[in-house]
Amino acid sequence: MSNIPDELSYTKEHEWVAGLDDGITVTIGITAFAAEALGDVVFVQLPEAGAVIEAGDSVGEVESTKSVSEIYTPVGGEVVEINQAVVDDPSLANTDPYGDGWMFRVRVDGDPQDLLTPEEYSALTSGDS
Amino acid sequence: MSRPTPLRDVHESLGATLTDFAGWLMPLRYGSESAEHNAVRQAAGLFDLSHMGEIFVTGRQAAEALDYALVGHLSALATGRARYTMIVDERGGVLDDLIVYRLGDEEFMVVANASNYEMVDAELKNRAKSYDAVVDDRSEQYALIAVQGPRAQEILATLTDADLAGLKYYAGLPGVVDGRQALIARTGYTGEDGFELFVADQDAVPLWHALMAAGEPYGIKPAGLSSRDTLRLEAGMPLYGNELSAELTPFDAGLGRVVKFDKPGDFVGRTALEAVKDTAPGRRLVGLVARGRRVPRHGYPVTKDGAVVGEVTSGAPSQTLGKPIAMAYVDTGASEGLAVDIRGSQEPMDLVELPFYRRNK
Numbered sequence A: 001m002s003n004i005p006d007e008l009s010y011t012k013e014h015e016w017v018a019g020l021d022d023g024i025t026v027t028i029g030i031t032a033f034a035a036e037a038l039g040d041v042v043f044v045q046l047p048e049a050g051a052v053i054e055a056g057d058s059v060g061e062v063e064s065t066k067s068v069s070e071i072y073t074p075v076g077g078e079v080v081e082i083n084q085a086v087v088d089d090p091s092l093a094n095t096d097p098y099g100d101g102w103m104f105r106v107r108v109d110g111d112p113q114d115l116l117t118p119e120e121y122s123a124l125t126s127g128d129s
Numbered sequence B: 001m002s003r004p005t006p007l008r009d010v011h012e013s014l015g016a017t018l019t020d021f022a023g024w025l026m027p028l029r030y031g032s033e034s035a036e037h038n039a040v041r042q043a044a045g046l047f048d049l050s051h052m053g054e055i056f057v058t059g060r061q062a063a064e065a066l067d068y069a070l071v072g073h074l075s076a077l078a079t080g081r082a083r084y085t086m087i088v089d090e091r092g093g094v095l096d097d098l099i100v101y102r103l104g105d106e107e108f109m110v111v112a113n114a115s116n117y118e119m120v121d122a123e124l125k126n127r128a129k130s131y132d133a134v135v136d137d138r139s140e141q142y143a144l145i146a147v148q149g150p151r152a153q154e155i156l157a158t159l160t161d162a163d164l165a166g167l168k169y170y171a172g173l174p175g176v177v178d179g180r181q182a183l184i185a186r187t188g189y190t191g192e193d194g195f196e197l198f199v200a201d202q203d204a205v206p207l208w209h210a211l212m213a214a215g216e217p218y219g220i221k222p223a224g225l226s227s228r229d230t231l232r233l234e235a236g237m238p239l240y241g242n243e244l245s246a247e248l249t250p251f252d253a254g255l256g257r258v259v260k261f262d263k264p265g266d267f268v269g270r271t272a273l274e275a276v277k278d279t280a281p282g283r284r285l286v287g288l289v290a291r292g293r294r295v296p297r298h299g300y301p302v303t304k305d306g307a308v309v310g311e312v313t314s315g316a317p318s319q320t321l322g323k324p325i326a327m328a329y330v331d332t333g334a335s336e337g338l339a340v341d342i343r344g345s346q347e348p349m350d351l352v353e354l355p356f357y358r359r360n361k
Helices: A032-038 A084-088 A118-128 B008-013 B033-042 B062-069 B117-127 B152-157 B201-218 B225-234 B270-276
Strands: A015-018 A025-030 A041-045 A058-064 A068-072 A077-082 A104-108 B017-021 B024-029 B044-048 B053-058 B082-088 B094-104 B107-112 B134-137 B142-148 B172-177 B180-185 B194-200 B220-222 B283-290 B301-304 B307-318 B323-331 B338-342 B345-352
Touching: A032 A058, A041 A084, B008 B017, B008 B201, B024 B033, B024 B225, B033 B044, B033 B220, B033 B225, B044 B201, B053 B062, B053 B117, B062 B107, B062 B117, B082 B117, B094 B117, B094 B172, B094 B180, B107 B117, B117 B134, B142 B152, B142 B201, B152 B194, B152 B201, B180 B201, B194 B201, B201 B220, B225 B307, B225 B323, B283 B307, B283 B338, B307 B338, B323 B338
Parallel strands: B044 B220
Antiparallel strands: A015 A025, A025 A104, A041 A058, A058 A068, A077 A104, B017 B024, B044 B142, B053 B107, B053 B134, B082 B094, B094 B107, B142 B194, B172 B180, B180 B194, B283 B323, B283 B345, B301 B307, B301 B338, B307 B323, B338 B345
């Protein structure tokens, strides 16, 4: 069973979202489940800071030894910051997916997509595995 | 349902990610596949390859039957030696690539890919019909454990009295490892020195534990199919289904040297292969090294000035080079200004001759 922190929200595409409660700026990353399924992450491509994105957009990609998957943003708004550290050292997505392996921050504009609670995400991933 | 190997419980207890591969439930990786890859390059890795097929060909005319059935000259193989060879169809298309071990005057073991061995067994039985030879698929009875890497010989030497130093590359001898009968072969699919141990199914688990314990001081790691694939890719070794298929002859794949026209008698595919042996194929198998960090993958188009000039057959990030690499069939003559179309973006590539990696001997 992979780690699913209680304080985060989740997507069906295996992203996590932090900071929704403030309703101003949220942080987005990929879940431990996603990182484990991918294997060693070797390349992360993120949107550019300043880009305006819409909820549901594919905004980046994560490549591992065996596969590649897209990063979808569950919220729309302006990208205010990207995690250059994970671009420079993609293995952070494996070693600390909810911490140093975060991907990007968005100043939220509009309603987020339907998000999953930790319980719902746990049910989703235990069904997948 | 995928078939488990005799080592399935061991893999699960090691926390392996298991995957279906050619109908078998196999370990994809145990932890970090990069760490497994590097362990094989720098120390040693232990692989479960029990999905491979072991087909025995025995009898007075076993050698002649194989000369007819395969493209190689197996009757010329000395007892105790092995050859990389292929089985082709009448059109010269590759049905599988094989390693054949000569175990005795009248006894050979043909090792075939997991995805193909049932077909290979059927083909060999058919082709051996008019010979005094028996073809027997013993894949169910044999497990295969490989120990690969620069420390492999030292590790194995702690468990056997067999003359490993005297065992040449592509040779195999029966021996006793940790008290168990094994065929000890100096073969592999990683680009490193190493051994493949063919043992009875019931000996696989104790032998695995013995090798892990013996290898621990040397830094051995269990290694899954993911690292096996990146290791063979760096070593420029073809994978059936990627670089090899029934649509390609051995010459198309740049492996015409395995076809032995000067052996006595006819063989399946001879006429078709004679006709193409001196014709330069339109495409050749080359290596590509990415300038960027995005990874070319199986099936992606190779382009030059926007036109498609080839196709990637295998690609992965290379631990050893620190860059993404690929094998690809590329139009003869196209060598400069190449790119791979990675999901719509033309990523520049440098063409190199294979292999990407060659160990220091």
